Amino acid sequence: xxxxxxxxIGHFALxxxxxxxVIQAVMPLAGAATRRPLxxxxxxxxxxxxxxxxxxxxxxxxxxxxxxxxxxxxxANNSNSLLPWYxxxxxxxxxxxxxxxxxxxxxxxxxxxxSVFSGDLxxxxxxxxxxxxxxxxxxxxxxxxxxxxxxxxxxxxxxxxGADLNPLLQxxxxxxxxxxxxxxxxxxxxxxAFAIAALLGGRLDAxxxxxxxxxxxxxxAFLTVGIALGSWWAYYExxxxxxxxxxxxxxxxxxxxxxxxxxxHSLAVTEKRGSFKSWTVLLAISTFSLSLMGxxxxxxxxxxxxxxxxNDPSRGFFxxxxxxxxxxxxxxxxxxxxxxxxxxxxxxxxxxxSLLLVNNIMLVIMTVTVLLGTVYPLILxxxxxxxxxxxxxxxxxxxxxxxVLMCMFMGLGPIARWKSMNASELWRKLWLSGAAALVLGGxxxxxxxxxxxxxxxxxxxSALWIVLPIVRDLFxxxxxxxxxxxxxxxxxxxxWGMVLGHVGIAVTIVGVAVVSNYNIERNVRMxxxxxxxxxxxxxxxxxxxNRRGPNFLADTSxxxxxxxxxxxxxxxxxxxxxYIATGMPMTQVALRPGLFRDLYVAMxxxxxxxxxxxxxxxxxxxxxxWLGGLLMAFGGILAIVDKRYRRAxxxxxxxxxxxxxxxxxxxxxxxxxxxxx
Amino acid sequence: xxxKRKQKLFxxxxxxxxxxxxxxxxxxxxxxxxxxxxxxxxxxQGDAPMERQIRAGGMVKEGSVSRDPESLDVEFTVxxxxxDVEVYYSGILPDLFREGQGVVVVGELxxxxxxxxxxxxxxxxxxxxxxxxxxxxxxxxxxxxxxxxKAAEVGKRLEQEGTPQASxx
Numbered sequence: 001x002x003x004x005x006x007x008x009i010g011h012f013a014l015x016x017x018x019x020x021x022v023i024q025a026v027m028p029l030a031g032a033a034t035r036r037p038l039x040x041x042x043x044x045x046x047x048x049x050x051x052x053x054x055x056x057x058x059x060x061x062x063x064x065x066x067x068x069x070x071x072x073x074x075x076a077n078n079s080n081s082l083l084p085w086y087x088x089x090x091x092x093x094x095x096x097x098x099x100x101x102x103x104x105x106x107x108x109x110x111x112x113x114x115s116v117f118s119g120d121l122x123x124x125x126x127x128x129x130x131x132x133x134x135x136x137x138x139x140x141x142x143x144x145x146x147x148x149x150x151x152x153x154x155x156x157x158x159x160x161x162g163a164d165l166n167p168l169l170q171x172x173x174x175x176x177x178x179x180x181x182x183x184x185x186x187x188x189x190x191x192x193a194f195a196i197a198a199l200l201g202g203r204l205d206a207x208x209x210x211x212x213x214x215x216x217x218x219x220x221a222f223l224t225v226g227i228a229l230g231s232w233w234a235y236y237e238x239x240x241x242x243x244x245x246x247x248x249x250x251x252x253x254x255x256x257x258x259x260x261x262x263x264x265h266s267l268a269v270t271e272k273r274g275s276f277k278s279w280t281v282l283l284a285i286s287t288f289s290l291s292l293m294g295x296x297x298x299x300x301x302x303x304x305x306x307x308x309x310x311n312d313p314s315r316g317f318f319x320x321x322x323x324x325x326x327x328x329x330x331x332x333x334x335x336x337x338x339x340x341x342x343x344x345x346x347x348x349x350x351x352x353x354s355l356l357l358v359n360n361i362m363l364v365i366m367t368v369t370v371l372l373g374t375v376y377p378l379i380l381x382x383x384x385x386x387x388x389x390x391x392x393x394x395x396x397x398x399x400x401x402x403x404v405l406m407c408m409f410m411g412l413g414p415i416a417r418w419k420s421m422n423a424s425e426l427w428r429k430l431w432l433s434g435a436a437a438l439v440l441g442g443x444x445x446x447x448x449x450x451x452x453x454x455x456x457x458x459x460x461x462s463a464l465w466i467v468l469p470i471v472r473d474l475f476x477x478x479x480x481x482x483x484x485x486x487x488x489x490x491x492x493x494x495x496w497g498m499v500l501g502h503v504g505i506a507v508t509i510v511g512v513a514v515v516s517n518y519n520i521e522r523n524v525r526m527x528x529x530x531x532x533x534x535x536x537x538x539x540x541x542x543x544x545x546n547r548r549g550p551n552f553l554a555d556t557s558x559x560x561x562x563x564x565x566x567x568x569x570x571x572x573x574x575x576x577x578x579y580i581a582t583g584m585p586m587t588q589v590a591l592r593p594g595l596f597r598d599l600y601v602a603m604x605x606x607x608x609x610x611x612x613x614x615x616x617x618x619x620x621x622x623x624x625x626w627l628g629g630l631l632m633a634f635g636g637i638l639a640i641v642d643k644r645y646r647r648a649x650x651x652x653x654x655x656x657x658x659x660x661x662x663x664x665x666x667x668x669x670x671x672x673x674x675x676x677x
Numbered sequence: 678x679x680x681k682r683k684q685k686l687f688x689x690x691x692x693x694x695x696x697x698x699x700x701x702x703x704x705x706x707x708x709x710x711x712x713x714x715x716x717x718x719x720x721x722q723g724d725a726p727m728e729r730q731i732r733a734g735g736m737v738k739e740g741s742v743s744r745d746p747e748s749l750d751v752e753f754t755v756x757x758x759x760x761d762v763e764v765y766y767s768g769i770l771p772d773l774f775r776e777g778q779g780v781v782v783v784g785e786l787x788x789x790x791x792x793x794x795x796x797x798x799x800x801x802x803x804x805x806x807x808x809x810x811x812x813x814x815x816x817x818x819x820x821x822x823x824x825x826x827k828a829a830e831v832g833k834r835l836e837q838e839g840t841p842q843a844s845x846x
Contacts, residue, residue, distance in 0.1 A: 346684075365696075368699070368703075369699065369702075372703060373707070376707065386713060386714070387714035387809050388711045388713050388714065389711070389732060390710060390711060390712075391710050391711075391712055393706075393709075393710040394706045394707055394710035397706040397710070398702055398703060398706050401702075523767075523769055524749070525747075525748065525749055584772075584773070585773070587772055602769075604749075604769030604770065605769065605770050607744055608744070609746070613749055613768075613769045613770075614769075615769055
């Protein structure tokens with residue numbers, strides 16, 4: 001009886017969560033406006049309850065999947081009794097309704113976390129953050145309940161078995177890629193809430209920045225990992241060996257990453273120097289708006305891709321409205337309030353401030369070019385001006401030069417001093433690194449197979465130009481310590497976070513430059529006995545067999561691979577699968593990964609006479625792409641465990657004592673003066 | 678002018694020139710990298726440019742796929758059931774490529790009337806006929822519903838014939 005009611009319980013839990021979110025959206029904000037502590041106190045219990053009930057709904061949907069309850073339309077359309085249990089678990093977010101539920105769960109989770117870890121922030125600021133998180137939650141829960149209910153039943157005509165999960169999504173990459181990406185997308189909602197709360201309260205001081213920075217870093221790190229995983233998944237699952245296609249859906253995740261990166265840097269200036277305040281707020285608003293726009297692009301069905309599950313115009317319209325309301329309201333608040341928080345601090349042309357300004361401008365230009373290329377076809381189409389597509393050459397033509405230009409400034413940034421610095425000091429510190437980068441970058445491609453390539457050289461020079469000045473800086477910073485290691489230990493974790501983040505970008509750049517230019521691909525016709533040589537490896541097809549998997553049939557080729565005549569030989573088994581429930585064919589590639597090269601074999605189509613079309617690829621340094629992404633994310637996390645944020649937590653107790661005094665309730669107006677001083 | 682104003686002027690000038698460069702580059706890159714879509718009807722009418730990269734789409738015509746026995750060269754016909762376009766391609770066709778199914782090819786039309794494709798994208802559409810193709814038919818004065826019905830009929834029939842049974846293994 002109870003088990004049969006699971007979907008209804010889930011549905012009901014969502015309704016309760018919505019009601020709690022409505023209260024959370026109204027009471028704390030009203031309380032902050034009228035300075036009523038009791039009203040403000042509604043925020044935390046509502047955030048907690050809402051998280052609890054959305055979690056119940058999520059558990060209910062997952063149980064329906066696990067129990068093969070095909071009377072639930074969502075389960076019937078996206079699962080199958082033959083599906084292994086871990087894919088049943090991940091199938092929950094392999095479809096539109098379930099993924100929006102996951103979105104909402106994470107949103108409620110972030111809201112709860114923001115409410116728990118709000119520490120020494122003034123009470124009215126916390127209340128405002130909770131109220132804005134509540135508003136965003138209301139939007140998404142309404143979206144689920146009105147347009148995409150995951151608990152819809154197919155009664156009384158329930159199917160015998162489910163239609164199965166799209167074979168492309170039956171993969172480990174999919175198990176972790178969407179949750180990571182959503183954590184990033186949704187995480188920026190907290191930063192957004194902080195920004196709007198600062199505008200509403202009219203205060204944006206160093207304490208605010210210290211609180212906003214960790215949240216930004218965490219969201220940014222998740223988004224970075226999510227994008228890297230998505231690229232990795234596309235690499236081995238789509239069967240082409242490409243890792244970035246400038247597909248609108250990929251761009252949708254890159255856009256908030258670019259503005260998010262700008263935000264991470266501009267927050268540094270705001271914290272250290274108290275400038276760039278309104279710019280920081282604007283970036284926080286744009287980043288969250290771009291996250292919403294990404295959701296709109298992916299979920300509305302305006303795009304055709306593996307990600308576009310839903311083709312229901314009402315959903316697209318709903319998210320578009322949500323986006324419009326968010327952007328309009330937040331920009332309105334920004335226009336009215338930003339002058340109150342802005343603060344003039346002068347700085348010299350040659351300073352870290354101005355270099356970070358350049359970084360921000362470059363990232364915003366990149367965002368605009370990618371945005372333009374992504375939405376231009378959609379706009380032309382909706383105006384009836386023809387069906388066009390903007391291909392990778394457009395993005396490469398703009399993105400590559402902009403990245404190289406930015407790398408030139410990235411070499412200077414970590415060395416430069418705040419406020420001002422004289423040119424001779426900069427030159428003295430950098431000329432050696434610059435010369436070394438140029439020489440090494442020019443020579444290194446020669447060592448690799450003796451074939452010089454200008455793009456690879458440019459990539460390596462850029463990467464070295466980022467890394468070498470940092471190495472030099474490490475030596476400078478540890479000069480006065482008793483030993484080099486002791487000096488390294490004395491450096492702050494925030495500094496190490498910056499180092500890792502920049503090294504990560506350099507590693508990714510090397511990966512992109514090398515694999516794009518030295519990739520070897522051969523499409524060949526192979527039958528048992530055929531040998532193909534690619535980059536010194538001999539690939540011999542020894543056998544063509546077939547096997548039965550849990551929910552698919554597969555043709556498997558056994559490929560014997562040997563390097564040269566003497567090398568160790570190993571076997572690779574690419575497959576062509578046919579998923580039984582959907583009748584969908586799928587290529588399962590065989591990979592031999594390595595730090596410096598991947599071997600990649602994919603089966604194409606059956607050519608009839610016992611032979612197969614095969615794609616054999618040699619992909620040097622391809623792993624560096626994702627390795628760099630992981631380093632960047634790790635850097636972002638490292639920066640927030642820095643001492644100064646822990647100090648902020650330890651101050652919490654004293655701040656609590658202060659807020660017990662009657663004077664603290666007027667802190668909102670008092671500090672708004674302080675911020676404009 | 679005070680030094681502060683001077684600094685502001687430089688910032689503004691710098692921003693304006695950077696934006697101008699960015700916009701210029703963007704427009705240039707957009708103009709040379711846009712691929713327009715043409716359906717077989719439009720190509721037959723001579724609307725599509727020659728020797729310039731375009732996208733073309735329709736259904737793969739029944740019985741038109743022919744593989745060269747020695748290499749990976751393949752030829753097939755893309756149709757909207759009014760007009761046909763012959764496509765030449767060398768390489769591996771995507772998993773979902775089948776006769777009767779929707780397909781989009783990217784390539785150049787040559788003087789011999791064939792489309793030399795660099796890329797073939799299979800596109801599974803519930804109606805079998807990609808929406809752009811239906812729209813092009815309508816603009817050319819045909820009633821797309823009849824052709825869509827035909828596309829669905831051929832597509833479904835070939836799909837059933839083509840699905841191997843589990844007993845074959």
